[in-house]
Amino acid sequence: MLRFSLIFAALLALSACSTPEPRFGPDGKPLPQVYRISSGDTAEIQFRMLDGVNALREARGAAPVSLNSELTAAAKTHSRDMSVQNRPWHFGSDGSSPLDRAAQAGYRGRLIGENISETFETELQTLSAWMEQPETRQVILDPRARDLGFAWYQESNGKIWWTMVVGQPGAFRGTGS
Secondary structure (H helix, E strand, C coil): CHHHHHHHHHHHHHHHHCCCCCCECCCCCECCCCCCCCHHHHHHHHHHHHHHHHHHHHHCCCCCCEECHHHHHHHHHHHHHHHHHCCCCCCCCCCCCHHHHHHHCCCCCEEEEEEEEEECCCHHHHHHHHHHCHHHHHHHHCCCCCEEEEEEEECCCCCEEEEEEEEECCCCCCCCC
């Protein structure tokens, strides 16, 4: 547990490095800042998330995950669709589920889960928020997971729609134990 806490603290410290220093309003609270993502940041952000997820998994004794292009394509499609729908939820505007999107993207493994977020926060702040909730933490730490899809869509106002999809390669399509 101590090792997990130390890695989680390091992850939080790393997330602080990727954002500008906060400015404070008259009430002493930090003023909101927009985390802008450029097209050239894609690989860096994906690998920063992958490293963060694998550090957390290692602390729990779980095997590392690798980025998977099919799951990333499914995540990218869903991030943009959530923006179009203007709501964070697991169903596409066409009625698709996470299982449907993974299959449509060509993923042949078992989908373990999908984490989503609507925020102005960085990828590592979003990972920290997911780790605070039992359901999303379980998706990240599931010992069966080996594949990770991760993508986002940023609106012009700075709002970011994050999607993480986790799967088990070589297993049958679907979820469950």
